[in-house]
Amino acid sequence: MAREKVVLAYSGGLDTSVAIRWLADEEDLDVITLAVDVGQGKYLADVKEKALAVGAVESLVADVAEEFAREFVTKALAANALYEGKYPLVSSLSRPLIAKCLVEAAHEHDAAYVAHGCTGKGNDQVRFEVSIAALDPEIEVLAPARDWDMTRDDSIEYAKRHNIPVPITKENPYSIDDNLWGRTIECGVLEDPWTEPPNDAFELTVAAEDAPDEPQYVVVGFEGGVPVSIGGEKMSLVDLVDKMAEIGGAHGFGRVDMIENRLVGIKSREVYEVPGALALIKAHSALEDLTLERDLLHYKAGVDAKYAELVYYGLWYSPLKEALDGFIATTQPAVTGEVRLKFYKGGCSVVGRRSDASLYDYDLATYEPADTFSHDSARGFIELFGLPVKVWSKKRKGQ
Amino acid sequence: MAREKVVLAYSGGLDTSVAIRWLADEEDLDVITLAVDVGQGKYLADVKEKALAVGAVESLVADVAEEFAREFVTKALAANALYEGKYPLVSSLSRPLIAKCLVEAAHEHDAAYVAHGCTGKGNDQVRFEVSIAALDPEIEVLAPARDWDMTRDDSIEYAKRHNIPVPITKENPYSIDDNLWGRTIECGVLEDPWTEPPNDAFELTVAAEDAPDEPQYVVVGFEGGVPVSIGGEKMSLVDLVDKMAEIGGAHGFGRVDMIENRLVGIKSREVYEVPGALALIKAHSALEDLTLERDLLHYKAGVDAKYAELVYYGLWYSPLKEALDGFIATTQPAVTGEVRLKFYKGGCSVVGRRSDASLYDYDLATYEPADTFSHDSARGFIELFGLPVKVWSKKRKGQ
């Protein structure tokens, strides 16, 4: 009788390679691996063969980089999404799309299970499982790496015993996740929050000290909140993000070093390199400053923070996330124009912004004779604006 | 019969110098000037004489830099206060203290009026007048610069006619405000948001390109949210902020270039240099990331934003500001420890943080064998955490 099937999210790394064998041997399942290309394509070169070599009955690769850019990156960018003000949701953003691919593959291949290789203390297990439950509340999720209770050394031991290649070595002691929007680096010396991350942890960014001695100016064009051109040249979003990352990385820009609060209740020290994501969020946000009305801008800051938190918490497919999208969607048509960035020695500054939808009105703002602002109005404004405090103060002094 | 008296906030600049004469001549008042040293002392060298020369009957100088640091800067820092995420409230922070000095001086000198030199389109008029009304709801405020309806050229003309020195020249085309917490630069070419601010606008910061080729590491020590040492050396808060500004400025760090929403309803392009303020806020905030519990930290981000908005809007003396202080005060005792900053070529990064009150728990966070985290708990957590979305999804799919 045929064995039941499981579709396993496969990265080619140690944990998911061990998981193939474990699911086959311990759970007695036919393992179909699914490697999802969300822009980290270059790392997936031989992933198909790897999976089959380790024991998968089928090895799928889904290239959804373009969908990732269009449906996920644009929304995160519209929300200037930075978890805890710093982390642009690299892995958080790809998980719901990978979950979608998993569920679709399971349906297509009549698999009763899907599986992921996350351990029990990270955020990704939550993101996978909540997304999968939202997409198909009936499908069962296996989390072998959480259940088998192996230490990293156990995993390596297990891998060796089963002839599974072990990619993490003393020379490359980090655990990596990678996609179009950036790169996550974990483990090893990075777990000490007092120690500066060493340069060997980074791949997309040079050290600021090694960056060129000349600044580079780059103009990014936006239409309706979406970046569409660099230096006047139109390009696809995937290409544009890659290009932005390349420019930023070459100037040493885009390293994030933070203490982060995980959903599962612990603080961790996290290191990212996100030159493209950070530069585009800076530019997008600067264009919003120019084109969105004050009250909207102030309120949107709270919406943006909530948005990042929700996505970080794995709630991409949730009704609150949908409602925040509804809010944000009304605001983006005005976010059309150009932003001038200056990259230099690890830094990226906004040094210019312009837009046909600009709400900056020179005649109102200037201190030059062109001034059209109604100075007379100020006295009345202050009188009524300050009245509640004045009444409160009078009462308090009178007591 | 003796003329009535007015106490005028005096900076030594063109507008307030003209205001002395105008109040004396047009309003028929005895003008007592008050120059308030909130850390910009060096610019006040001959301010006393200047005022008398122009026609003040008395010229006061109040040195409140220490009070400014203790009562205003520490609170703004505890709130990581950045208006619209960028501006550390330089002028916004000094106005309520200057207002307090004005009201006290008026009481002491039996003056029926206080006056400021702000025009009708800025924020400072609101900050002065709302603060003054809160401190003494009965005193009357004069705003000659708002009322006399002169252009800048008119002012210069008026000044020349009355032998008032004119400090703003073609060589120094900017309008400046300055205190311990930083420096505001306005006017001229800065009013074009597409143009990068020229280097001649800045005094506290060198251009990143001119900064040293070697990075500098600095350890800042905090006790209860207040910075108390640099590089292990204890110093007064005034000295510490100055020192921090000096280090940051020498590395080209601390320039802010933003589109800002004024309380009076217009967008303006604002330029600041705030090397000390920004570096300390970065360090303080990083230490909070380490020592404050997650829910508190996330909620406090909203409180901090509101705090900055309130102070920017001139509501320092307001019951909501008091209540936010009450919130923040409970959070700061834990913010004790050290932060390591790296300055280099215009940038300042947090590269280390440590604290006896740290909530980062290596044994919980590590992927090494020391791990004490309960991996078993994750499945149950995810099940209940994701349950509302799962129920919602089931229902929606069923329809």
Added chain:
Amino acid sequence: MAREKVVLAYSGGLDTSVAIRWLADEEDLDVITLAVDVGQGKYLADVKEKALAVGAVESLVADVAEEFAREFVTKALAANALYEGKYPLVSSLSRPLIAKCLVEAAHEHDAAYVAHGCTGKGNDQVRFEVSIAALDPEIEVLAPARDWDMTRDDSIEYAKRHNIPVPITKENPYSIDDNLWGRTIECGVLEDPWTEPPNDAFELTVAAEDAPDEPQYVVVGFEGGVPVSIGGEKMSLVDLVDKMAEIGGAHGFGRVDMIENRLVGIKSREVYEVPGALALIKAHSALEDLTLERDLLHYKAGVDAKYAELVYYGLWYSPLKEALDGFIATTQPAVTGEVRLKFYKGGCSVVGRRSDASLYDYDLATYEPADTFSHDSARGFIELFGLPVKVWSKKRKGQ
């Protein structure tokens, strides 16, 4: 040469009647009056003639009750809009629509001005003027009642002198505003916040003591957040709101007595009767409790409060209001079902709710044997949910 024209928002009351004459005589304008029927039709019986009698050159009546229901009431209801948790925005809701009618009439009749009869201390002047500026930033607004500086007695005097009928008498000492969504009552004894509003202030509601001795049960049906039926009978929204008001009013339900914070900075004691609005908001909100997911519901409570504040502040036509509409629109399709209300002696309680989109799951919720809830999951959930507090507590106790 022809005089310039002004379109005046006309209620038929004293202030706007006086305004006709004042605009004609003092401002030398041809006055076109516009009475807008937003559901208070019965009070507009002879308004057309009244205006002409007082001196209008033309007297328009616009019946927009249906538009008011469709475009304004449904949105306010979707937001459960209650300013300061109590006031369902009666006048606040009609002002933007009246402003729209004014601007359209001005365009149609080539009028250079529009005018309203509000004084300088209320909210309505702001609502009119901000709405008008949003709809036509170029048109000029006249506010004769604010400018002429008459006391109420002066107005009556002026009215008598010009043979203008004076509707407010000792027998009816209140100032009223009225529309489909409810009725505002101001002035007189109501200005003492310690005194219970007398029964003669109310028209739509009987005193609770005079209500029937039997409760009445009413089932309201909703589709996509919009009420569509009462007791199973489908009806138009205008009819439905009227019917609901009639039922509630007959049972003495719907009186509001509150201290309210006006936008212009003062507290006032306000009295409303809003039987239809309050009953529908109660029902709508109860249906949301059944059909909206928890996180969405909690976040929406904040959105709803902001919505009410914005509309109260006159910002109906604003980009933040549009964005909140975008948020809310995604939430309403699920708000479909029935709510059972019980009216009795001044009260209205929700005593039942049901929906095909209900997220209440009996099998999960019950304590009976049908229970399908995963009790095992709780321990893991609590462990991780409480972990941040546990770590914080450990650290604090250790110090």
Added chain:
Amino acid sequence: MAREKVVLAYSGGLDTSVAIRWLADEEDLDVITLAVDVGQGKYLADVKEKALAVGAVESLVADVAEEFAREFVTKALAANALYEGKYPLVSSLSRPLIAKCLVEAAHEHDAAYVAHGCTGKGNDQVRFEVSIAALDPEIEVLAPARDWDMTRDDSIEYAKRHNIPVPITKENPYSIDDNLWGRTIECGVLEDPWTEPPNDAFELTVAAEDAPDEPQYVVVGFEGGVPVSIGGEKMSLVDLVDKMAEIGGAHGFGRVDMIENRLVGIKSREVYEVPGALALIKAHSALEDLTLERDLLHYKAGVDAKYAELVYYGLWYSPLKEALDGFIATTQPAVTGEVRLKFYKGGCSVVGRRSDASLYDYDLATYEPADTFSHDSARGFIELFGLPVKVWSKKRKGQ
């Protein structure tokens, strides 16, 4: 060798009675029961004997009603705490205090464990366990009712087999929790959200239909946010809350019927009777409307909602709760004065409020000749208040 000890929170009900036996027999522990009187004293009459009869080695009763009022009720009232706008936190409020009593008793009696009788699907297990972890992160918590996996029928069976009295019968089919602040009723027919709760579920409140035909007016006096008198008569807080509950209940006021979102992810239909709590929250809130400044009041509404959510979620002992207390504490001194309530046939309305700290200023608010409001200021105020929307509108129309 002596058995280890456990301190069990004991109510005298079925579940905790079964738990005594289960802990003794299955876990081989000496069971010390602790009945905590948080104002429901009358129900604890023979609780001491009951526990010993079932097999406890010791039976403690702690009377902390006064502490409950002083430390918990006053804070909840200061926050107008209503979870989801409706539920005044009856059980949520007592759990942290009971947890504190448990931990203290465990320390005193050298018990290694504490235990509660909650099942796995309610909120109370979370409140107990998170509170206990915060108070003593090292102590172990047992939750026998969650672990033993019995249905209610199993429990009854088990009880009968062990001669444990079974209080819940067909005549009293509800599960009750009770304290000074109110009463929770669960189970049975109440689980159908379409059915009106039957009168036999209620004990503290008569049916509205059975309430007196005459309204009753009651004046409640507050000092610093705390109610101190009824009808001018000073009394202790415990007595005052009881008195208020008695008055309200006699008039049929204080029944709550709602769909509630539990922390563990499910919606449930909940029924409460809380006549004292609701009446006092209404009065307290009305006094805040009179005495707190607008911006503070609007912001505090959000703080209040968060406060209720936190306490409902079991986070009484958490740093965010402490910080919110810090916020609220600054606001309460002004909440001093009197509120007049009217009870009638199920309803309770605020019909008057007065205070020496009142910010209602008759001279500013009145439409009578006493008016001191600056009408001139309005035009300037509106001009600048509406300016951002006007600029936005101009720009949008121009495109």
